[in-house]
Amino acid sequence: MVAMSNRAEQESSSGEATRLKIMDAAESLIIQHGFAATSLRAIANAADVNLAATHYHFGSKQGLLAAVFHRRMRPVGIARLGALSELEAGSEPLTVDAILKAFFVPFYDAEGSELLTILPGLVARIYAEPATLTQPILEEEFSEVASRFVAALLKACPGVPEQEMRWRFHFMVGSMIQFLKFHTPIGVADRDNEFRVGLDKLVAFTVAGIEQLGAIE
Amino acid sequence: MVAMSNRAEQESSSGEATRLKIMDAAESLIIQHGFAATSLRAIANAADVNLAATHYHFGSKQGLLAAVFHRRMRPVGIARLGALSELEAGSEPLTVDAILKAFFVPFYDAEGSELLTILPGLVARIYAEPATLTQPILEEEFSEVASRFVAALLKACPGVPEQEMRWRFHFMVGSMIQFLKFHTPIGVADRDNEFRVGLDKLVAFTVAGIEQLGAIE
DNA sequence: GTCTATATTGGGATAGAC
DNA sequence: GTCTATCCCAATATAGAC
Known part of the structure; x- marks a missing residue:
């Protein structure tokens, strides 16, 4: 030794x-x-x-894939749950805007760090790969997060049924993935400001979609 | 002979x-x-x-890929543009709701046909594959469609800048892809009604996101 | 723990008979 | 137009020296 x-x-x-x-x-x-x-x-x-x-x-090659994804996804889930817990510990009532910003917190935090050149593309890839490959990873790293956030959104949106909120959450994730894929032309760390701008636009779009204030209901 | x-x-x-x-x-x-x-x-x-x-x-294998995608994507683009033209030829002012339903018209039309077991999964796949593979296909089959629909949405949403609308359109596409992927567990043609329900929820979510009536602006 | 070397399989692509 | 047979290469995985 x-x-x-x-x-x-x-x-x-x-x-x-x-x-x-x-x-x-x-x-x-x-x-x-x-x-x-x-x-x-x-x-x-x-x-x-x-x-x-x-x-x-x-x-094996699959083992490497799992390791690569888990390394990034575990901190992402922890950061999301931590941000949500912090929010729920506060005194004010939850807003959809605040909840979604907690959900996107890993990407807000990535600003200015080298993670910005990796995290968006990797998260987008998890959803791009055939389900048979990534389903176990999503199951382990994402299911609890999704449940917690859907529950929080339900509290913030009284009157919206749970199944309905699951749909909206699903659509929201789709918008996020599309954004992350688009803003990752591989490399390029100088577009931090642009990324932040897109992230804020993503929040606005998904808040509107989840609240659906203009709808009849 | x-x-x-x-x-x-x-x-x-x-x-x-x-x-x-x-x-x-x-x-x-x-x-x-x-x-x-x-x-x-x-x-x-x-x-x-x-x-x-x-x-x-x-x-070559790539040639087969291109043929497979083009066979389905060309009719999709034609149906979308046709539905939009029909809408614009009418007398009433355009609504976001009507425009988005025109955009989703290939999927509404697929209800009850065998296409429902194919089209959603295939469209989702185009966005899932590495960009180098599918970018030429999207460029040829989708760029005109996107331009026409963004232009129509701009007319329906006075005051929204063009760049902003491109972002919202982008997020909308992401929600659509997520829906198409989710509702295609391969096969299963008996869930037509369920598909239609999800499609309507997708419309509601994306209309709210594109209009953003609850926002400050 | 790290390398060389290799086993073994499966991939895309083609030549040439029919 | 369609098949058989094959070329050639790349893939994952492993055995065994160091």
Whole structure:
């Protein structure tokens, strides 16, 4: 056992370093070309590691996919639930606007960070891949979040039935995905302001759709 | 040259028959698993034709993809533009509700037909595939439609800037895609009524988002 | 933990007989 | 126009040296 003193905070061992390099490369390539069209060879090449390392660390291509998605999605879910809890702990009654901003909080937080070049494209990809691939991931990382937010929206919109709100939430997610896909032409970190502008427009659109104030009801 | 009298109305020659069989099989498999994950071998097998026939008729896998998408997307665009023109030829002023129903008209029309098991999934797939694959198809089949509908929506919503309306149209498309994806668990033609219900809810959501009557502006 | 080398399978595309 | 057979390459995965 040799001493591993340096950079021990970031990675616990040297093996973790290549593991991260593989995930970073896989993430980027999957965002660009999709899962099926991305080969382990291309990933290993981009990560500058050996092909066999991908199997050693992740067991299979599917295992790598799951790891790549979970790494980003878990913090996203935690941030969303945290923002919602903070909101619910306050004294004022909940508004749809505030709830949706809590739902989009991972993207607001990503402004100015390198995450802005990754998170939108990756989230859009989860919904783009065939359901058989990503359903388990969504199930684990998203179902609780969706339930909590639908419940909060129901409180903010008295009179709207639960099934109806599930539909509206569903449409809202679709708008979000479309936005995230559009605003991720791969790379480009200088468009932070533009991203923020689009995010605010997304909030306005989805708030109106969920409240439907102009409708008959 | 043997006489080819039978079924000459449907297909002009025997070659057209296998061509159609290939496209039908490819369409179904691409909807289920995506383009990259669908092999020409699987397509030829499902279509009960020889592998070489796929290359003979479409030149390459990409060529087959383009043919599959164009076959469905061209009528969709024509139906949308026709419905909009009919609307604009009327005497009453345009409403957002009527314009969006014209935009969704291919899906309203698909009710009760076998198209309902295909069209939603296929449209959703176009947006799910990597942009490099489908951008040319969207460019050719959708750009004019989008321009015409955005122009109509601008007339129906005085005071909304064009750039703003493009954003809202974009979000609207996202909601539509999400709906089409959700309501296509492959097969199942008995849920026509349910589909219609969801479609109406989609209209209500997107009308509210595009009008944004409750907002400050 | 990391590499080389390779097993094994399946992919798209084509040549040439019929 | 359609088939058989095949080329050639890329894919995932693994065994075994270091």
